[in-house]
Amino acid sequence: MVSLSPTVRIWLARSRSICENRSTVWRPWSATGSRAIRSGDIFVFRNRAADRIKLLIWEEDGYAIWYKRLEAGTFRFPPSPEAQPRVEVRAADLVMLLEGIDLSSVKRGKRYHRPVPRATV
Known part of the structure; x- marks a missing residue:
């Protein structure tokens, strides 16, 4: 599992298709700039069926992806x-x-x- 410090920011993406197409991953954060993407924040995406979830995390030298696929049920994001x-x-x-x-x-x-x-980069 991912370690979660109190200073880390966690962002849930509203668009479900982002989980399936990595070329559109940055659209929800394009307004914040690339510095925010590499800040150590955790970006959470789910697919259209809501049975798969990805966590994208910037580490010191690159991105790490944590992925979970449910056998039954769905991930329910808050409204x-x-x-x-x-x-x-x-x-x-x-x-x-x-x-x-x-x-x-x-x-x-x-x-x-x-x-x-909040940590600044």
Whole structure:
């Protein structure tokens, strides 16, 4: 599994076709520039059938891909406005997503979350 530090940013892509065509991988992040793509953030993609998921991570010397294919069921991304090409989630949300938990039905108690300074590249 991927190690998740508190400072890592995790982005879910709304477009499902990105998982199948790597030439379109960067479209949701093209507005942020190539520095953001190589920042160490985790980019999460799923296919149209939502039974496969890819995590794309920049390491020191290149990209690493983590891939999971479900034998049954689907990955359920949280709802977000249609205009947003991507949505940021926390590490706990990613773990729940990979375990098959529907994030839209998760009920969270009130908690304090200290702002985490984001690493800049």
